[in-house]
Amino acid sequence: MRxxxxxxxxxxxxxxxxRIEGEYQRPADDVLVRQVRVPYVETSTxxxxxxxxxxGAASKTYPLDRAPELAGLQSSFGALLSGDRALLExxxxxxxxxxxxxxTLRLVPREKAMATRVRELVLHGRGAELRCIETxxxxxxxxxxxxxxxxxxxxGVREAAALAxxxxxxxxx
Amino acid sequence: MTPAGRLLLALAWLALLGVxxxxxxxSLDLGGDLRDFMPAPxxxxxxxxxxxxxxxxxxxxxxxxxxxxxxxxxxxQSRALASRLRAEPTIALVANGDADLSAVPExxxxxxxxxxxxxSAGGLSREALAxxxxxxxxxxxxxxxxLVEPLIERDPTLELLHLAERxxxxxxxxxxxxxxxxxxxxxxxLAVQTAAAGFDPTAQERAVGGIRAAFGSxxxxxxxxxxxxxxGAFAVQxxxxxxxxxxxxxxxxxxxxxxxxxxxxxxxxxxxxGALPLATAGLTGLAAVALAFDGVHGITVAFGFTLIxxxxxxxxxxxxxxxxxxxxxxxxxxxxxxxxxxxxSTCIAYLTFLASGVxxxxxxxxxxxxxxxxxxxxxxxxxxxxxxxxxxxxxLWPRMRALWRRIARWPRMGFATGIALAGVAxAAVALAxxxxxxxxxxxxxxxxxxxxxxxxxLRGELGAPDVRYLVTLTARDxxxxxxxxxxxxPVLERLRSDGAIxxxxxxxxxVPSAATQRARQATLPDAATIARDLEAAVAASPxxxxxxxxxxxxxxxxxxxxxxxxxxxxxTPLAGSIEAxxxxxxxxxxxxxxxxxxxxxRRVAAAVASTGARLVDLKQASESLVAEYRGRVLAxxxxxxxxxxxxxxxxxxxxxxxxxxxxxxxxxxxVVLALLRLAGVELNLFHLVAxxxxxxxxxxxxxxxxxxxxxxxEQVRALHAILVCSAVTLLVFALxxxxxxxxxxxxxxxxxxxxxxxxxxxxxxxxxxxxxxxA
Numbered sequence: 001m002r003x004x005x006x007x008x009x010x011x012x013x014x015x016x017x018x019r020i021e022g023e024y025q026r027p028a029d030d031v032l033v034r035q036v037r038v039p040y041v042e043t044s045t046x047x048x049x050x051x052x053x054x055x056g057a058a059s060k061t062y063p064l065d066r067a068p069e070l071a072g073l074q075s076s077f078g079a080l081l082s083g084d085r086a087l088l089e090x091x092x093x094x095x096x097x098x099x100x101x102x103x104t105l106r107l108v109p110r111e112k113a114m115a116t117r118v119r120e121l122v123l124h125g126r127g128a129e130l131r132c133i134e135t136x137x138x139x140x141x142x143x144x145x146x147x148x149x150x151x152x153x154x155x156g157v158r159e160a161a162a163l164a165x166x167x168x169x170x171x172x173x
Numbered sequence: 174m175t176p177a178g179r180l181l182l183a184l185a186w187l188a189l190l191g192v193x194x195x196x197x198x199x200s201l202d203l204g205g206d207l208r209d210f211m212p213a214p215x216x217x218x219x220x221x222x223x224x225x226x227x228x229x230x231x232x233x234x235x236x237x238x239x240x241x242x243x244x245x246x247x248x249x250q251s252r253a254l255a256s257r258l259r260a261e262p263t264i265a266l267v268a269n270g271d272a273d274l275s276a277v278p279e280x281x282x283x284x285x286x287x288x289x290x291x292x293s294a295g296g297l298s299r300e301a302l303a304x305x306x307x308x309x310x311x312x313x314x315x316x317x318x319x320l321v322e323p324l325i326e327r328d329p330t331l332e333l334l335h336l337a338e339r340x341x342x343x344x345x346x347x348x349x350x351x352x353x354x355x356x357x358x359x360x361x362x363l364a365v366q367t368a369a370a371g372f373d374p375t376a377q378e379r380a381v382g383g384i385r386a387a388f389g390s391x392x393x394x395x396x397x398x399x400x401x402x403x404x405g406a407f408a409v410q411x412x413x414x415x416x417x418x419x420x421x422x423x424x425x426x427x428x429x430x431x432x433x434x435x436x437x438x439x440x441x442x443x444x445x446x447g448a449l450p451l452a453t454a455g456l457t458g459l460a461a462v463a464l465a466f467d468g469v470h471g472i473t474v475a476f477g478f479t480l481i482x483x484x485x486x487x488x489x490x491x492x493x494x495x496x497x498x499x500x501x502x503x504x505x506x507x508x509x510x511x512x513x514x515x516x517x518s519t520c521i522a523y524l525t526f527l528a529s530g531v532x533x534x535x536x537x538x539x540x541x542x543x544x545x546x547x548x549x550x551x552x553x554x555x556x557x558x559x560x561x562x563x564x565x566x567x568x569l570w571p572r573m574r575a576l577w578r579r580i581a582r583w584p585r586m587g588f589a590t591g592i593a594l595a596g597v598a599x600a601a602v603a604l605a606x607x608x609x610x611x612x613x614x615x616x617x618x619x620x621x622x623x624x625x626x627x628x629x630x631l632r633g634e635l636g637a638p639d640v641r642y643l644v645t646l647t648a649r650d651x652x653x654x655x656x657x658x659x660x661x662x663p664v665l666e667r668l669r670s671d672g673a674i675x676x677x678x679x680x681x682x683x684v685p686s687a688a689t690q691r692a693r694q695a696t697l698p699d700a701a702t703i704a705r706d707l708e709a710a711v712a713a714s715p716x717x718x719x720x721x722x723x724x725x726x727x728x729x730x731x732x733x734x735x736x737x738x739x740x741x742x743x744x745t746p747l748a749g750s751i752e753a754x755x756x757x758x759x760x761x762x763x764x765x766x767x768x769x770x771x772x773x774x775r776r777v778a779a780a781v782a783s784t785g786a787r788l789v790d791l792k793q794a795s796e797s798l799v800a801e802y803r804g805r806v807l808a809x810x811x812x813x814x815x816x817x818x819x820x821x822x823x824x825x826x827x828x829x830x831x832x833x834x835x836x837x838x839x840x841x842x843x844v845v846l847a848l849l850r851l852a853g854v855e856l857n858l859f860h861l862v863a864x865x866x867x868x869x870x871x872x873x874x875x876x877x878x879x880x881x882x883x884x885x886x887e888q889v890r891a892l893h894a895i896l897v898c899s900a901v902t903l904l905v906f907a908l909x910x911x912x913x914x915x916x917x918x919x920x921x922x923x924x925x926x927x928x929x930x931x932x933x934x935x936x937x938x939x940x941x942x943x944x945x946x947x948a
Contacts, residue, residue, distance in 0.1 A: 009314045011322060013720040018314045030245050034316060044316050048248030050271075050351035051316050055308070060334075061351025062317045063252050063271050117319070137319075 001026050003130075005034075006146040006154040008163055017160060024147070092121070101126060102169045124150075124169050132167035179559050180442075186449060186555065190456050197460035213530070215801075218794035221645060221763075231640045231767065233265070233367045233753065235403040236631040237384070240360035242397035248350040250391050251361035255352075257387040258365060263380040266366035266750055270345060270353035277333060278745050285332040286697060286731035288685065289339065293693035296330060297728065299706040305330045306714040327723035340683060340747075346634050355634045360400075362635050366750070367405055374412045377405035402628035404640075407620045415914050422912060426905045430485075433904065437897045438492055438564065446559055447488045450548040454484040458544030462536050470533050476862050477540035479920055482905070483519065483869045484548035486898040487512060488556055490877060493894030496566035501557035509553055510824070511880040515873040516549040518820035522813035522869075529805045567893040568886040577889045586937040591836055598843035605850035610803065611857040612796035636676055638767030642774055644677075646764040646786040651739055651755060654762040655686035661784045665766065673777055675770025680739060680755035683747060687736035697732045700725065799858075806861055817872070825879075834879050837934035838871030845926045859919040867927025870902060874931050878939035885943055899932040 002025040010017040022036040036042040042055045052061040079087040088094060091114075092107035107121040122134040131150035135143045144167045146154050154166055214220040239247050239254070255269045277285070286292040295301060309329055312321040324331065346353040346362050353362040365384065369376030381401065388399045431444035458477055462469050490512060494504050519541075526538035567573055586594075620628070631637070646661060648654040658681035665677045685693075698706070704725055711718055739755055742748045756763045766786070771777065778788035822831050842864055849856065874895050881891035906928065909921025 007314070009318060011313045011318070013322065013326065013717060014310070014313065014715050015717050016715065018310065018715065020314045036314070040311050042311055042315060046316065048245035048350035048352075049250075049252045050248060052351060053312075053315050053317060055311060060317075061271075061348070062320050063351060064249075 003148050004151040006151045006163070008144055008160060010141050010143065012140070019158065021151075124167055126169060131169060134167060176561070179561075183446060183449065183559050186559075187452075190449075190452055193460055194456045197456060197463045200463045214798065216794070216797070217645075217647075218789050218791070219798050221643070221789055222791050222794040222798060231638055231643075232404050233370070234637060235365040235367060235381070235384070235401060235405055236628065236635055236637055237363040237365060238355065238360040238400045238631055238634075239363075239388075239397050240400065242395050244349060244354075244358060246395055246397060247354075247361040248352050250388075250395070250397055251352045251363060253391045254384075254388055255363060257391065258363075258384065261380075261383050261387070263368055263376070263383050264365055265368040265748075267363060268341070268353075268365075269361070269363040270341065270348045271351055277336070277747070281737065281741070281745070282327070282333060283727040283730040283734060284737045285328070285336050286728060287690040287693050287734075287737065288683070289332055289336050290693070291335060292330075292332060292728075292731075293696040296332070297698055297703060297706075299709055302329065302706055302710040303713060306710050306716060310715055326721060327727050329721050329724055345636060353635070360634075362631065364635055364637065366753070374408045378409045378412075381406055381409050400627050400631070402624060402631055407624065407628075410624065411620060415916065418912050418914055419917060422908050422917070425908055429904045429908070430901055433897065433901050434489075437893075437900075440561065440564065442561065443492060446556065447485070447492070449559075450487050450552050450556065451481070451484045453551045454481040454544035454548035457547040458540040461543035462540045465539055466532075466536055469536060473533055473536040473540060476537050477544065479862060479924075480523075480537070480541045480866050480869070481544040481548070482866055482902065482924075483515075483873065484545055485901060486870070486873055486894075487548055487552040489897050489901070490894045491552060491556055491560065492564075493567050493897065494890050495560060495562070495564055496568070496890075497563040499562075501560050501562050505553050505557045508880070511876045512549060512552065512873075514821065514824045515869075515876050516545055518817045518872065519869045520545055521820050522817045525809040525813040525816065528812075529809045531802065531805060534806070534809070566886075566890075568889040570893075573889055573893055577885070577892050580892065580936065580940075581888075581943055583937065585940065585942070586934070591840060591938065595840055595843055598840070598847040601847035602843065602850050605847070605853075607850070607853055608855050609850075610800070611855035612799045613792075636769045638678065638769055639771045641790060641792045642768055642771055642777075643789045643791060644766035644768065644777070644781050644786050645789050646766070646784075647761060649761055651757045651762040652687050654755070654764045655681050655684065655739075656688055657784060657786075658764045658766075659686055659689060661766070661781065661786055664780055664784055668777060668780055673771075673773050673780070674768050677766055677768050678750075678754065679766040680751050680764055683751055684737060684739050684742070687738065690736035694732050694736075697728060699732070700729050703728050803858060803861070806858065810861070810865070821872075830879060833939050834872070834875040836938050837875045837931050838868040840934050840938075841871050841927055841930040842868055844930050845923060848926055849923065854919075854922075857919065859916050860923050863920045863923035864927065867924050867931060870898075870924075870928055871931030871935065874899065874935040875939045878935050878941075881941070883941045883943055888940070888943065895932065895935070899928050902928045 002023055004023050005021070007020045008017040009020060019039075020036055021038040022034065025033040025035060027033060030047065032046040034044040034046075036044075040055070042053060044051055044053045046064070049064050050061045051064060052059055079085070079091075085094075088107070091111065092109055095106040095108075096103060097106070098104050103125050105123040105125070107123065109115040109118055109120075117138060119136045119138050122136065123130060124132040124134070126149065129148050131146065131148055133145045133147070135145075137143075144163065146163065146167055150166050150169075154163055157163055157166065214223045237254075239250050242250070251269050252271055255267045255271060258264045258267045286297075306329060309321070309325050309331075312318065312325070315321075321331075324333065347356065347358075348354070349358060354360065355362060365380075367377060367380040369380060384401060385399065392399075430448070434443040434447045435441055437443070455478060458481060459469075459474070462473065462477075490508055491501070491505060494508060495501060523538045523541050526534040529535065644661075644665075646654055646657055648657055658679050662679070662681060665674070665679075668674050669676060707721060707725065708718075711720065739751050739757070742751055754765050754767070756765070766781075768777070774788060774790070781788060818831070818835060821834055825831050825834065845864065845867065846856075849860065854860075877891050877895055881887045903925055906921045906924040909917050910925050912918050912921060
């Protein structure tokens with residue numbers, strides 16, 4: 001299964017958040033592929049406790065145990081994309097709110113290693129569609145990944161506030 | 174003395190021995206390091222071997238593979254295991270393909286620009302910086318952003334990551350998901366270096382136990398399993414198996430000993446009293462060695478307990494000669510010249526070990542001399558107070574009598590027959606095909622075939638260094654040796670591209686010489702240049718202007734710092750690999766180059782010789798060391814034989830008697846050697862020790878047959894005693910001969926054959942014709 005995404009990545013080292021477009025794919029149960037198309041081409045494969053990032057001819061692998069939020073991303077993303085609530089409950093305390101048309105799921109990490117880095121994940125959706133993942137680190141600003149319909153709606157949108165609104169599902173002004 | 178009083182005295186003796194054992198145990202520092210049992214090395218190769226045996230990189234390497242689960246699970250478990258093991262104090266180094274930045278402590282990080290050649294080769298130019306910044310933007314947008322972000326402020330070119338990758342072994346296995354895997358992708362691979370020496374079995378046992386425990390919690394119910402090989406793992410496995418088998422055989426032996434003595438004397442007290450002198454010998458010997466030496470080697474104890482087996486015979490002679498109407502004290506006094514001659518001549522023979530120049534043999538001499546001496550004195554001065562003064566005289570047992578009468582009709586072996594037997598045996602010893610001596614140390618304690626197969630497989634997959642060949646480079650100090658290593662590296666690289674070797678590792682790969690580091694410093698940009706180039710590159714990038722302030726500082730620190738020397742790494746995880754590859758002894762330094770996939774040793778030897786390096790064959794060094802060791806043992810034994818003959822001569826004073834008493838043990842030694850050689854056995858040190866024991870037993874048998882004279886009753890008693898002695902010894906060592914462990918089997922077979930031959934030959938040669946009517 002595959003779904004388009006738009007991400008805004010902020011860093012204190014960057015003048016402005018980086019806007020990235022591409023596609024998430026899930027070719028197998030425990031493999032997650034993140035394909036970046038714009039503004040550069042990059043393929044990341046999360047599998048077997050490591051993430052391999054390939055850019056052009058170069059490729060580098062980082063272990064997930066030194067970035068627990070990545071492990072969380074793999075498990076939560078995997079569980080979400082396949083709709084496996086039980087798997088999700090293994091890794092997070094889950095709280096749901098909102099209506100069928102505009103729901104949110106708050107995921108608070110259960111694992112200590114992850115909890116020291118990630119405060120919570122907030123998922124926004126509409127009906128059967130997961131539209132946005134908001135990752136709130138313990139330190140720093142939230143990172144947003146817009147998916148599916150929200151990613152399509154974000155085409156051409158550049159302002160952070162507008163993208164945040166799209167993520168939360170509030171109508172764009 | 175009443176029976177109850179005698180029993181009380183026996184128990185008091187036992188209690189005293191218990192106290193002695195406890196005291197000896199307290200000061201006993203039992204070591205398993207094989208090096209303590211070796212003679213002092215003389216050649217450079219032998220010295221290297223002795224270092225290598227314990228401290229070398231090969232000996233401390235454990236090879237791990239995790240298999241039997243899906244690839245993703247294996248990769249995750251490999252990472253989890255590596256991170257647990259990196260926190261273990263018993264583990265010096267863990268490599269699983271996952272580049273580990275924690276190997277470089279914070280204070281040494283500016284040195285990255287001196288340790289890696291990239292920075293001085295244009296890696297910090299304006300163009301290179303602009304390209305690096307582009308890549309870092311993409312890194313910040315990647316899933317690894319949180320890992321990379323804290324690194325790049327000081328290190329925008331990620332030099333540290335390159336360095337960590339450079340330090341991975343040269344011939345690494347394939348990497349799947351960032352960790353090492355076998356070629357078929359079915360097993361994750363790890364290489365672990367222990368902190369302790371390879372041949373320190375207790376320390377290795379701790380390390381191996383730690384690894385198994387860590388894997389147990391990492392595995393957490395999945396189907397995966399751990400395969401662990403390498404010298405340390407083998408040492409643990411072999412020691413465990415030897416100990417289990419030896420203790421099983423020991424238990425069986427004790428039961429057999431007790432049963433035999435009970436049957437032989439029809440008294441339940443006989444086994445108890447019979448064991449006292451042997452226990453005395455063991456404990457006093459152990460206590461003496463513990464007090465006289467700093468540490469006792471495990472082999473000393475094993476050999477020592479083998480050699481004091483003679484002491485088991487002492488009480489048996491006393492029992493068999495005891496009868497109503499004879500005071501035990503008088504009996505002990507009349508047996509003493511014979512017993513004492515045996516003990517004294519054996520002890521004098523062992524004295525030669527003191528002069529062997531090998532610490533392990535000196536310990537063995539002290540152990541056996543003290544042990545046998547105290548057992549003999551105990552038999553002479555303590556045991557008579559304990560034994561039943563009025564047992565049935567064995568000379569009156571009808572069956573013993575019948576047996577003796579039958580034996581008395583046997584022919585006696587004359588001088589000519591003896592010479593002929595010796596000639597045939599000597600010819601067999603000399604002419605039997607096959608190598609005479611076994612020089613390969615590792616075959617003494619062989620590793621099970623399946624474990625060896627695992628080891629070969631993992632070694633091939635991991636590209637583990639060759640355990641037999643090493644290249645060495647020696648110079649007056651560490652800096653010179655590093656400079657020469659750098660000149661050697663292109664040669665090694667050429668050998669690698671030609672396929673003569675698959676890879677190599679040496680200290681200069683981690684820490685370049687100070688000269689190279691100074692040359693790199695000279696090419697690093699100065700503060701103004703780097704600040705200007707960085708500013709231009711940042712201005713053209715999405716980074717904030719002051720994002721990389723720390724980087725300029727680090728480059729300047731690298732430019733002005735004193736070059737990093739190997740000893741500056743002490744206490745860091747890198748120290749393990751470098752200390753193993755660079756031996757700096759103050760009066761000279763040696764660099765070791767480990768080789769992987771060595772195809773043609775002669776070509777490598779010729780190629781490295783041009784830079785003054787040498788290819789060392791550790792197996793040959795080890796065999797020459799074993800041969801030299803054996804030479805010393807044989808020289809000591811030759812001298813021992815002379816001393817023993819002189820002692821016997823001094824007591825017996827008749828050339829004919831001396832010849833008759835010494836003939837059985839001399840002939841037996843030849844006969845056993847001939848049998849072993851004909852069976853295709855290659856002899857080792859354990860056979861030698863076993864032959865010494867057999868000779869000691871043979872001397873005692875001959876002395877007691879000689880002592881019996883031509884009086885029928887005395888002959889029956891001597892026959893009974895020697896029959897019991899040899900039956901007990903034969904049983905004990907025949908059980909040992911059934912062992913699956915070659916060391917135990919070697920001792921068992923040799924002694925069992927020796928006892929049988931000594932008994933028969935003593936009977937045929939020393940027994941005297943009977944005078945008197947009732948024969």
